[in-house]
Amino acid sequence: MSLANASPVPVGSVRDAPGFSETLEIGSARFALYVHVPYCRSKCPYCDFNSYASPSWPEPEYVDALCAELEYRSEQAPWRGSQVATIFFGGGTPSLFNPGSIGRVIATANHLFGIEANAEITLEANPGTVDLEKLRGFRSAGVNRMSFGAQSFRGETLIRLGRTHSPEETVQALGLARQAGFEQLNLDLIFAVPGQALDDVAADLRRAAELSPDHISAYNLTFEDGTPFGEALRRGRLHALDSDLQGEMYALVRSTLPGLGYRHYEISNYARPGCEARHNLAYWHYESYLGIGAGAHSFARANAGGRRWWNERGPRAYMVAASGEGSAEAGSESIDGRTAAGEFVFLNLRLTDGFALEDFAARFGERFETAFSEQAACLTEAGMLLVEGGRVRLTERGLELADSVFANFV
């Protein structure tokens, strides 16, 4: 592959900026940037993300569209004059793209907004799609965190999930990533896959920890409507694991990973201290984020509420719109203060630390205990919610029944 058309951004050259967790000064707004790459070599039967299986893809045109959209947004509030704090290349399979293409997007973002010095720049990869050269390319393009879709270390489970890689390829990919200079590494795991036993989940957790990534996401499999898995479930050709067993698996994950050095910090996420996914934290903290690419969602805070919009889903429609108008917006929603307060609560409560009462009050001009007095009392009494030390968070039981809890806030 060629890096000829890439403009890699040496990480050291990005000018200094405050760390993500520091309090922001007025005028020093920053945001999370999400870049969607909608192409995959094959579509996994459980996946309902906006992705399209294809042997080839119009990479230069798609990157042109991404850059055009970035340019368009760089002239608009609230992004104009703001800096990029994190970038996340998600998909789809962004690792299918050339490092040069990824580099162009990063360089364009840096040119238009400026990227903070210690920005977290993540790229999702399938273990079977990378080699050393490519990983080095991503690294020198500015990517500093790789997220691998390992899913499982058991061949049978991978086959059931329709994955095209082997457990060995995951091990290999991680080694190569380290060789290429990546220190921040995430592994995605999926549990509660039909055919999986509790022991299989335990084994996957052990194998994942042995590879010593600094972050592990462990997702309970969900059967989404419109996916082959969802369809098979509806027709009775595939059965979800018993819900009690799924509960036990989730409990096993929560009790195992912390013992291996990974703190449980979000419903499905575990990290070594200080290695939490900063990009995803922006979603859970209910901050502004700009999503570019086909079907990407964005959220721009405004007063207590904000505006959310989403792009054309089809890559072709997206490219036509973004390359022409700059905007590929297909729909939007205006979020009023009350709705925003509910969203703030159910997003922040995904985090095991929950949120600070003062943050809620500062943002919505009303105390949480007043805004949601009935829900708070009821859920606290039911043992789902804890209000202590100036923070609100879910109990362990509350985490297991998070959707039941969250439904009270919408």
Place this chain on the structure above:
Amino acid sequence: MAQRPACGRHGMTDPAFIRNFSIIAHIDHGKSTLADRILERTGALSKREFKDQFLDSMELERERGITIKARAARLNYTARDGRAYVFNLIDTPGHVDFTYEVSRSLAACEGALLVVDASQGVEAQTLANVYLALDNGLEIIPVINKIDLPGADVERTRHQIEETIGLDAASAILTSAKEGIGIDELLEAIVSRIPPPKGERATAPRALIFDSWYDSYAGVIGLVRVFDGVFRRSMRVRLMGNGKEGEVNRLGCFVPHEREASELGPGEVGFIAAGIKAVADMRVGDTLTDAERPAAVALPGFKELKPMVFAGFYPSDADQYGALRDAVEKLRLNDASMVFQPETSQALGFGFRGGFLGLLHMEIAQERLEREFGLNLVVTAPTVAYRVRTTAGETLTVDNPSLLPEERQIEAIEEPFILAQIYLPDQYLGAVMKLCEERRGVQRDLRYVGHKRVALHYEMPLAEVVFDFYDRLKSASRGYASLDYEFVDFRAGALVKLDLRINGDPVDALASICHRDRAYERGRALCEKMRELIPRQMFEVVIQASVGARVIARESVAPLRKNVTAKCYGGDITRKRKLLEKQKEGKRRMKQIGRVEVPQEAFLALLRVGK
């Protein structure tokens, strides 16, 4: 005022040329199609305006394939003898809940067509009405229909009619209503075999009301059959049952469209409106007469129908209470046999206690309220009305089990008993008797009424009959048994109140009254059913059945193990919120009992127990 013609256009029709009849048929043996053919052949409706199955006019009736309310149509037929005849086709409801209405419709006729499917033979539902027709002295013309079907066996059907009903089927008319075969023969048979009505113009007028409904313009409209004398516009009329009077402001007949006339004479069928405000004042079975020159004796057979089955009707959404109140008032305007009283339930909030003739009548009321008035209802399990004698010497009527006084205040609980008359082929006798005894029935009579045909009389508690007895009877006799019942009296029994508790709290809407010997079994079945219906919640839900303070059954719903979506759908928070909103909406449709969310269908669990 312009001169209006009589229904017969050229003045009143001579009774000698009138034929009044109805059609008796099993549910899909072709009654409606046959009626359509007759309407079509007599030119009552052109093809264009022809609405399939005209007589079953209510949407609900069409869907259920049954006729709930009677209707009548006046048709002109020129017979082969060259004379013009008037046919009055009177339609009848077809369910045990409406036996009385059927009997009044039949009383308005001189004859009936018994329609039997040539491939299926005589069915049970038909028989009850055939017996009612015979009781009313009607001439019955057997009609063997669907003779075009491959499975048709005319001879066997003929034989079966003779065997099971004892009718001479040698002269049965063979038809295919669908193909239009045999219709002419049938029309001739109606002329030649059904006797013309009797009655004198000069006698004091008497008309039988066999249906009535409320019209927002004309007030109550009665569908009548004139037996004696003549009714005219502006005449002052009196209802002999309750003495109510009014002036005839509209009068006419259905051809089958409404046509006003100047008078209705002996033998004629038509409608009369006399400024009566409530259907309850112009009841089916009552006799209408001339207020100035009243008849001495009313026509026989009038009885006031009392509701037999009671249930709570509640809006799913408390905001709909006002809408429900308006809707039940409107429903009542058209159905005097239905009653509604406001009541309150701890579990369900504000609603009404409805009283009905039977379970089907109740279900129809529910469906109409939901469909025609756009309401969403929670209907509690139906119950009968009990009579309670208290230690203080009072007698109370209890039609809501949760209102039963405490045990120590009760001297005795009496329950309504009925006399059930069941006709059946003797091969099912064993199964049907067993069913009756299981339902605490006491045999009063058993006799053969024909070759292999038995009439069985049992006295039974109404509570054992109203719910699923009819369905059970049909399955025990493969559909061949017919049922008719009438109230006998109240009898003291070993009855207890069965409470259902959810996490310790008794749920008023789930209380029931049952026989002491059944309490244990019923309590257990009820708890099991509730366990199936109540979804897992954040905490354990304990379901108990108790009699007084004694718990007789217990079940529990384990707490929900896990309910959490692993992913947040990237930045698509809108989608996540919508999913949560949907989940919340689902919870909103549940009823809150303490902290427990109970789905609305659970309130009907009582009804499903034992089915």
